Amino acid sequence: MHKQVTVKIDLEEKLARYYIWTVGCQMNEADSERMASALEQLGCIPSDDPRNADIIVLNSCVVRQGVEDRVASKLDSLKSLKSSPRNPIIALAGCMVGPKADHLKERFPHTDLFLRPQELTYLLEAVSERTGACLDAHILSLPFKPQVSALVPIIHGCNKFCTFCVIPYRRGRERSRPLEEIASEVRALVKRGAKEVTLLGQNVDSYGNDLPEEPDLADLLHELNRIEGLLRIRFLTSHPNDMSDKLIEAVASLDRVCKHINLPVQAGDDALLKAMRRGYTSEEYRILVGKIRSAIPHVSLSTDVIVGFPGESEEAFQRTVSLLEDIRFDKVHVAMYSPRPGTIAQRTMGDEIPPEEKRRRREVIEAVQEHIAYEINAHLQGQQLEVLVEDKVKGKWQGRTRINKLVFFEDKRELKGELVKVDVEQTTAWSLRGTATQQK
Numbered sequence: 001m002h003k004q005v006t007v008k009i010d011l012e013e014k015l016a017r018y019y020i021w022t023v024g025c026q027m028n029e030a031d032s033e034r035m036a037s038a039l040e041q042l043g044c045i046p047s048d049d050p051r052n053a054d055i056i057v058l059n060s061c062v063v064r065q066g067v068e069d070r071v072a073s074k075l076d077s078l079k080s081l082k083s084s085p086r087n088p089i090i091a092l093a094g095c096m097v098g099p100k101a102d103h104l105k106e107r108f109p110h111t112d113l114f115l116r117p118q119e120l121t122y123l124l125e126a127v128s129e130r131t132g133a134c135l136d137a138h139i140l141s142l143p144f145k146p147q148v149s150a151l152v153p154i155i156h157g158c159n160k161f162c163t164f165c166v167i168p169y170r171r172g173r174e175r176s177r178p179l180e181e182i183a184s185e186v187r188a189l190v191k192r193g194a195k196e197v198t199l200l201g202q203n204v205d206s207y208g209n210d211l212p213e214e215p216d217l218a219d220l221l222h223e224l225n226r227i228e229g230l231l232r233i234r235f236l237t238s239h240p241n242d243m244s245d246k247l248i249e250a251v252a253s254l255d256r257v258c259k260h261i262n263l264p265v266q267a268g269d270d271a272l273l274k275a276m277r278r279g280y281t282s283e284e285y286r287i288l289v290g291k292i293r294s295a296i297p298h299v300s301l302s303t304d305v306i307v308g309f310p311g312e313s314e315e316a317f318q319r320t321v322s323l324l325e326d327i328r329f330d331k332v333h334v335a336m337y338s339p340r341p342g343t344i345a346q347r348t349m350g351d352e353i354p355p356e357e358k359r360r361r362r363e364v365i366e367a368v369q370e371h372i373a374y375e376i377n378a379h380l381q382g383q384q385l386e387v388l389v390e391d392k393v394k395g396k397w398q399g400r401t402r403i404n405k406l407v408f409f410e411d412k413r414e415l416k417g418e419l420v421k422v423d424v425e426q427t428t429a430w431s432l433r434g435t436a437t438q439q440k
């Protein structure tokens with residue numbers, strides 16, 4: 001007969017430990033931060049080893065097959081822990097969990113909970129049942145001790161249905177959080193020590209379309225810009241079709257809003273853009289970039305590109321390379337196409353480009369971009385830049401400039417959360433190094 005192993009955790013003697021493992025985008029990081037905060041309010045403490053944890057959460061991503069495979073193998077590796085004396089609660093969270101979890105239950109029978117993105121209640125119920133902690137209805141998932149730069153989701157889901165993307169199927173349709181709720185959350189984060197917020201969403205530019213008063217991202221930026229103690233505001237990800245003049249004007253005029261925009265282009269070839277259902281041509285994208293650059297001088301731009309999408313000929317690929325060379329982004333995230341089950345591309349198109357060719361194209365773009373980023377950053381040498389110090393890593397302070405350049409410097413003072421001026425002495429394609437001259 002199957003023997004049930006029950007572990008009673010005495011909170012007086014031994015607090016329950018949780019371990020959260022996160023892959024994927026910043027939305028997942030934000031969800032994990034919020035889970036951690038809620039678990040701590042239930043009296044749990046963090047563990048960096050799943051073998052010592054009573055609650056294990058894997059926060060998953062399905063954007064590419066490779067990432068999904070990593071999650072599956074990590075989850076498989078936890079199997080033996082289930083029969084250990086600790087008998088941890090094992091939860092799979094995030095985008096791997098769709099509306100129906102039956103196939104996941106069959107595939108990972110040692111997993112106790114399957115939590116869709118932002119779904120916290122079942123986890124908290126299971127933990128309170130296990131630990132005996134009181135599940136107060138007012139448990140807030142807001143981090144008690146937020147990072148210097150805190151992540152704040154403002155809109156969940158996406159309505160765009162780009163043909164390669166699985167997000168609308170996993171995270172559902174767009175749901176914006178009320179403006180006042182976000183503003184009061186940001187005020188609370190600032191009171192708890194955050195200096196910067198990054199507003200998150202799969203498409204932040206369509207923020208508010210589904211709310212009764214239809215506020216938009218520009219309205220939200222204006223509201224947050226008034227919060228005392230908040231030094232910087234960032235947002236991502238934007239969609240070229242939804243980036244309004246009003247939003248560009250807000251970024252240009254509001255002093256706390258960082259002049260940095262992540263604007264995924266995905267490809268530089270019009271037939272590919274159409275097959276991806278992106279809704280713009282490469283010319284329209286170029287015009288938008290021109291408009292942004294003339295309204296916001298010195299703006300930094302980053303983008304996302306997919307290589308190896310079905311039908312991407314060498315000529316089409318070269319058009320993407322040309323677009324990157326012409327626009328000269330500060331940063332390019334390049335991904336090799338991977339068909340995701342259920343998407344339009346997976347159902348109706350092939351995947352004819354061999355992996356080694358996809359890899360070659362990715363490497364070509366990486367090399368082109370490295371050169372561009374090297375040149376852009378070299379112009380910053382000798383300048384004095386304002387850096388918000390985020391943390392100390394391996395003896396060096398690490399922070400970012402307003403235009404999102406990563407900066408490292410050594411300094412004996414305690415500078416976490418401070419704005420400092422850094423004289424830039426060395427630059428690479430990826431980061432800057434220098435000396436902090438003074439605190440602001």
Ligand code: SF4
Pocket residue numbers: 158159160161162165166167168202203239
């Ligand atoms: S805009 Fe397109 S790529 Fe971005 S989340 Fe929505 S469907 Fe996916």
